[in-house]
Structure formats: structure tokens, C-alpha cells
Amino acid sequence: MCVVVVFLLSALLPLSCSHERDPFAWLYGPHSLRFGSLQADTTGGECPDECDCPPSFPVAMYCDGRGLTAMPTIPSRMKYLYLQNNAITAVPDSALVNATNLVWLMMHYNQLTSDAIGKKAFQQLNGLERLYLQHNNLTAFPSNLPRTLQDLRINHNKIEKVTPADLEGMDNLTILYLHDNAVTDMGTSLKALKSLTLLEISGNKLTKVPEALPEHLHQLYLEFNSIDSLPEGFLGQFTQLQYIRIAHNQLTDKGIPANTFNVTGLVELDLSFNKLERIPPVSTTLQHLYLQANQIKEFTLGSFCSVVDVTNFSKLRTLRLDGNEISRQDIPTESTRCLRLTSSIEV
Numbered sequence: 001m002c003v004v005v006v007f008l009l010s011a012l013l014p015l016s017c018s019h020e021r022d023p024f025a026w027l028y029g030p031h032s033l034r035f036g037s038l039q040a041d042t043t044g045g046e047c048p049d050e051c052d053c054p055p056s057f058p059v060a061m062y063c064d065g066r067g068l069t070a071m072p073t074i075p076s077r078m079k080y081l082y083l084q085n086n087a088i089t090a091v092p093d094s095a096l097v098n099a100t101n102l103v104w105l106m107m108h109y110n111q112l113t114s115d116a117i118g119k120k121a122f123q124q125l126n127g128l129e130r131l132y133l134q135h136n137n138l139t140a141f142p143s144n145l146p147r148t149l150q151d152l153r154i155n156h157n158k159i160e161k162v163t164p165a166d167l168e169g170m171d172n173l174t175i176l177y178l179h180d181n182a183v184t185d186m187g188t189s190l191k192a193l194k195s196l197t198l199l200e201i202s203g204n205k206l207t208k209v210p211e212a213l214p215e216h217l218h219q220l221y222l223e224f225n226s227i228d229s230l231p232e233g234f235l236g237q238f239t240q241l242q243y244i245r246i247a248h249n250q251l252t253d254k255g256i257p258a259n260t261f262n263v264t265g266l267v268e269l270d271l272s273f274n275k276l277e278r279i280p281p282v283s284t285t286l287q288h289l290y291l292q293a294n295q296i297k298e299f300t301l302g303s304f305c306s307v308v309d310v311t312n313f314s315k316l317r318t319l320r321l322d323g324n325e326i327s328r329q330d331i332p333t334e335s336t337r338c339l340r341l342t343s344s345i346e347v
Contacts, residue, residue, distance in 0.1 A: 043076070050068060058077060059080060061075070065086065068088055069088060069089060070089075071088060074096065081104065081106065084109050084110070085109045090116035091112065091121045093119070096122065105125070107131075108134045108135050112138060114138050127146075129150045129172075131146075131149055131152050133157070134157070135155075139160065141166035149173050150174050152170075155177040157180075158182055159181040159182065160183060161183065162186045164191070167192050170192060172195055174198065175196075178201045179200045180204075183206065184205045184207070186201075195214075197240070201225075203225075205226065208227060213238075217240065217241050220243070220245070222244075224248045227251065230256055232257045235261065245269075245270040247270045249273075252275045260280065261281065266286050269282065270290040275294065276295065279298075279321075289319050292322045294323070296321060296325060299326055299332065304338050314339050314342070317341055319339070319344075319345045321345065321346060331345060
């Protein structure tokens, strides 16, 4: 056995010396020795010097955090374009004419203004699904957004108004982040969003709940506005709504119609930091209820259970009542039968 090993080594060593290379280099050296090199794809144009276009993912272009102040040239093959965390100030009409295959366009954390976005800048992006424009300086919705959008994030801007024309025809939109703007009224602009499941419009200047909310909403966030009342039958139109947050508003008992929240399907309801004096009736299927920092003066067990027996009891697991005008002594002893799944009640 030893003789065979010595013979093999002696046969390989001269080969290594005479050709001045490792005979096993093909195992760990450049792939070109055996399979040919992995060439960069230049379909539709070269990758700009200021960006990265990985040969292993030739349809993606990474230009994020490069200190860019203007739009780079975009090869037509690109589907995923990352331009976030730059200082880009404008998107001219010509900036994306060669990028008609884009599926994702990430432009959050830039310095875009509404006047500097061309009216036709996004018009040719007929396959765009995600558009991220949050944390810019927009004062209005960009014109002619693609109707193929599924995920639009335009939060943390200075948008004051949303019109029906801004969202018309967006049948595929499922996620809309519009929070932390300066919107005062949305009219019926949301009516067209037939597929919308998540609507985040917290941190605006709304004084009422937007009209004609999409019926397939799953999550609705209205926090940090100035809403003082809710419309009659507010939640009756929804078939899939599970999470609703209306914290940090101006809601009073008078502004909430009877049994507004006594609807099945809700999982979480946040009414904290309002002006409620009573606990509103809720469905026995509700699991998380947040009422802290209101003006509640009485613990009304009937708000949770109208009948209590083996099969009828509240499914509530979280109940926060701290920051109100009640103490633990105000909670009746029989509440343990109704709220048998509640791990703790904070008062």
C-alpha cells in the first residue's frame, strides 16, 4: 500500500514542477478551468459604475446608499431596482423609459418632491408590483401610478390630499402605507381598492373615518388622528377584518354607536388614549382589548358577557384598563367566570 502511495506522489510532483501549477487547481480554482467563467449580463445596457449588478442575479441592480443625487441609467433587463438611502431629488419622465420590466422599485429615504417627479415617470412600468416612496418630501400622489401595484408605501411624506383619480383602477393593491402624512380627507378615494387587505393611515389629520372602505380589509390602522366619532354600522361591511387600531384620537361614548364593536371576527381592538367613560360592548370572540388612558369610571361586565355558562364566555386574553378612573377593587369577583381566558387585567 505504501509503495502505491509513493508511486502516485512521485508521478504527480514532477508534473507540478514542470508545468509550474498545482495539478489539483481545478478543484478549487477559477471555474473557467472547467466550466467557463460566469460573465456579467449586459442585456439592455451595462451596469452603471455607481451600482452593483451581481452576475448571479442579473435582473437586480443595487444602488442603495451610494450618495446618488440623480437617477442612474437602468439596463432594460432589470426587474428589481434598489435606490433607497440616497439623495435623489427628481424622477424625470425619461428616467425609467428603459426600465419597463421593473417589478420592484425601492426609492425610500431620498429627497424627492412632487414637482420633480414627471407626470409620465411611472406610466410605462406595466408590471410594477412594489413601489416604496416613504420618507421623501412628497406633497401629492405621483401621477399615473401603475395599476399593477400590489404594495404601495408612501408614508412619512407631506401629502395633504388623496383623490379618487390617484387610486382609480388599482384592483391589485393589497397593501397601502399612507401613515405620517398630512391628509385631512380622503373622500371616496379608497372605494376602488377592491383587493386591499392592509390600510395604514395613522398619523394624519383625519377628523372622520374615510368613506367607502374596502370590504376585504384585514388590518385597519387609524391611530394618531383627530377622529371623534364612528359611522353607524362601521364594521358591518367587513367580512375579514381582524385588527383595528383607533388609539390616540378624540373618541367619546357619544361618538360610538351602540354595538359598533360587537361583531364576530375581530381579534384585536385598540381604543387606548381616547376620551371614553365606559367600556364599549365587544364580541365574545375578541382576544385583545386595549382601553388604557381613557376616562373609564366603571367596570361593566356586561360589555364582555351577556350570558355566562359552559359554552358562553369571553375569549379575551389581554385586557388593559390602566390609566383610567377605576381600581382593581372595582372589578367584580364574578368576572373570573366571564373572563376565564384572560391572563391578567391591568388597571
